[in-house]
Amino acid sequence: MDENKDIIVAELVKVQSELSFIKKSSTNNYFNSKYANLEIILREVLPVLNKHGLFLSQATRVEDGQ
Numbered sequence: 001m002d003e004n005k006d007i008i009v010a011e012l013v014k015v016q017s018e019l020s021f022i023k024k025s026s027t028n029n030y031f032n033s034k035y036a037n038l039e040i041i042l043r044e045v046l047p048v049l050n051k052h053g054l055f056l057s058q059a060t061r062v063e064d065g066q
Contacts, residue, residue, distance in 0.1 A: 011052040018048050 022041055024034035042056075049056055 008054070011054055015045075015048050015052050015054065018051075019044060 022036045022044055024036050026035050026037040028035055
């Protein structure tokens with residue numbers, strides 16, 4: 001198991017080294033703040049993750065039947 005973890009960590013380091021800073025180009029008027037748009041983030045991150053055999057996922061959970 002540690003060997004798999006080491007491989008994943010090594011690939012994540014490669015991914016991180018290839019990613020550039022994503023500018024906060026969208027505005028949240030309610031909080032008067034800027035943020036990085038999710039579409040722009042995914043456009044930058046997914047190809048690099050895929051190149052290294054990694055994927056992005058989001059955990060979900062059911063709470064009170066919802």
